[in-house]
Amino acid sequence: MQAFPVVELVSLIGLLVLSGFFSGSETALMTLNRYRLRHKADQGHRGAILARRLLDRPDRLIGLILLGNNFVNILASSLATVIALELGGEGAIAIAAGLLTLVILIFSEVTPKTLAALHPELIAYPAAYIYTPLLKLMQPVVWGVNLITNNLLRVLGIRPETEQGNALSREELRTVVNEAGAMIPERSRDMLLAILDLENATVEDIMIPRNEVEGIDLQDAEEDIVAAIKRTSYTRLPLFDGGIDNVVGIFHTRSAADVLMQRDQIKDHLRSVASKPYYVPEATRLYPQLINFQRTRQRVGLVVDEYGDFQGLITLADLLEEIVGEFTTDPADAYPEIHRADDGCLLIDCAISIRELNRAMRWNLPTRGPKTLNGLILDYLETIPQTGTSLMLCGHPLEIIQTDDTTVKTVRCQTQPA
Missing domain, CATH: 3.30.465.10 (Uridine Diphospho-n-acetylenolpyruvylglucosamine Reductase; domain 3)
Structure with a gap:
C-alpha cells in the first residue's frame, strides 16, 4: 500500500500560505494611505518608516513581491503534480490542477487581498519588516529583473524613477475634503473648499462694481462732503476729484474728526490725510491678491482693466468673506x-x-x-x-x-x- 504524501501536502500548504502573504501584502502596501503613512513615519512608527522606504521605489518592491509570489505558485503547482501522480497517477493531474487553481484563488488571492484592502495597515507594516531584509538578500535578482522592465518602460516613454503619482490635484483635494465626513466639521469643510476655490476666481468676480462704489468727490460742496463723511458706514472711502474715474486717494474715516474740524480747509485736509491709491488688475486671482494685501499692508484695492480704467473696488474683508462666509445662517x-x-x-x-x-x-x-x-x-x-x-x-x-x-x-x- 502506497504511503500518503504527508510531507508533500504540508509543504504545499506552506507554499499556499506564502502565496497568500505575497498577494495580501502587495495589496496592503499599494493601498496604504500615503498621507497617513507619512504622518506615522514622521512620528517614528518603525513599520511606517520601513514601508515608506519600500514605496519610494515601487518598481523594486513589486519586482520582489512578484518574484516571490510566482516562485511559490510555480513550486506549488509542481508539488501538486507530484502528489497527484503518487495518489492517482497521470489521470489525477488534471483534477489536481483544477483543485489547486480553486484553492489558490480563494485562499491565496481573493481572501488575503480583500483583507488587505479593508485593513492595509494591519498587514503592510508587519510585511515591511520582512521585505526590507529580503530585498537586500535578493537585490541582485531584483536588480536584474527591474533593469529589463525599466528599460521596457523607457521605450514606452515612462521613467519610473521620476514618476510622481502622489500629488493631488485641486479637484482631488476637494473630493478628499468633501468625503472627510465627521472628521472635519461642516464649517471647516466650507472654509477649506473656499480656500481651494480662491484660485478659480478673480477680483472681478467679487469686486464692488463702480456704479455701487461710495466715495467723496472733492468737486462737491463742503456741506455735501461733510454729510457724506457723517453718513458713511465704511472705514475707507475713495477720494475723487471731478468724477469716479479720477481717484486721488483713499480716505480713512479714523481721520474724520480732524477733517471736520478744519472748517474752510476740509478739501485740502482730505488730500493731505488720504493714502495713495492701490490698484489691482481685474484679472488677478483671489489667492495671489490675498497675499498681495498682506505683503503691501493694504486693505482696499481699486480694480482697473487692461486700459487702466476704474472698474470697481475690492477690500480685504471681501476676500476674507470668500473664505469664512457670512456670520449668519439666514x-x-x-x-x-x-x-x-x-x-x-x-x-x-x-x-x-x-x-x-x-x-x-x-x-x-x-x-x-x-x-x-x-x-x-x-x-x-x-x-x-x-x-x-x-x-x-x-x-x-x-x-x-x-x-x-x-x-x-x-x-x-x-x-x-x-
Missing part, C-alpha cells in the same frame, strides 16, 4: 440684496453677484460668464423678459417681479436656501 439677514417676503419666499435684487448668490443660497450657478443674476437671466432668456415671467434657472424656479427697459431688477425665489 441669507435674508446677511445680504442686503436678498429680502424675505411676507409669504416666506425670498426677493432677490438681480444686481447681486453670482458668487454671493451661490454662497447665500448654497446654489451652484455657473460663475464663468455673466457676473450678476441679471446678466445670467438675460443670457439664459436671450431677451428682456416681461414682469411675471417664470423660469427654471439651473434647477431653481424664479419669478420675475420687476424689470425696466434694459435689466431685470427683482426676482422671487420659490425655494428656500439649502
Whole structure:
C-alpha cells in the first residue's frame, strides 16, 4: 500500500500560505494611505518608516513581491503534480490542477487581498519588516529583473524613477475634503473648499462694481462732503476729484474728526490725510491678491482693466468673506440684496453677484460668464423678459417681479436656501 504524501501536502500548504502573504501584502502596501503613512513615519512608527522606504521605489518592491509570489505558485503547482501522480497517477493531474487553481484563488488571492484592502495597515507594516531584509538578500535578482522592465518602460516613454503619482490635484483635494465626513466639521469643510476655490476666481468676480462704489468727490460742496463723511458706514472711502474715474486717494474715516474740524480747509485736509491709491488688475486671482494685501499692508484695492480704467473696488474683508462666509445662517439677514417676503419666499435684487448668490443660497450657478443674476437671466432668456415671467434657472424656479427697459431688477425665489 502506497504511503500518503504527508510531507508533500504540508509543504504545499506552506507554499499556499506564502502565496497568500505575497498577494495580501502587495495589496496592503499599494493601498496604504500615503498621507497617513507619512504622518506615522514622521512620528517614528518603525513599520511606517520601513514601508515608506519600500514605496519610494515601487518598481523594486513589486519586482520582489512578484518574484516571490510566482516562485511559490510555480513550486506549488509542481508539488501538486507530484502528489497527484503518487495518489492517482497521470489521470489525477488534471483534477489536481483544477483543485489547486480553486484553492489558490480563494485562499491565496481573493481572501488575503480583500483583507488587505479593508485593513492595509494591519498587514503592510508587519510585511515591511520582512521585505526590507529580503530585498537586500535578493537585490541582485531584483536588480536584474527591474533593469529589463525599466528599460521596457523607457521605450514606452515612462521613467519610473521620476514618476510622481502622489500629488493631488485641486479637484482631488476637494473630493478628499468633501468625503472627510465627521472628521472635519461642516464649517471647516466650507472654509477649506473656499480656500481651494480662491484660485478659480478673480477680483472681478467679487469686486464692488463702480456704479455701487461710495466715495467723496472733492468737486462737491463742503456741506455735501461733510454729510457724506457723517453718513458713511465704511472705514475707507475713495477720494475723487471731478468724477469716479479720477481717484486721488483713499480716505480713512479714523481721520474724520480732524477733517471736520478744519472748517474752510476740509478739501485740502482730505488730500493731505488720504493714502495713495492701490490698484489691482481685474484679472488677478483671489489667492495671489490675498497675499498681495498682506505683503503691501493694504486693505482696499481699486480694480482697473487692461486700459487702466476704474472698474470697481475690492477690500480685504471681501476676500476674507470668500473664505469664512457670512456670520449668519439666514441669507435674508446677511445680504442686503436678498429680502424675505411676507409669504416666506425670498426677493432677490438681480444686481447681486453670482458668487454671493451661490454662497447665500448654497446654489451652484455657473460663475464663468455673466457676473450678476441679471446678466445670467438675460443670457439664459436671450431677451428682456416681461414682469411675471417664470423660469427654471439651473434647477431653481424664479419669478420675475420687476424689470425696466434694459435689466431685470427683482426676482422671487420659490425655494428656500439649502
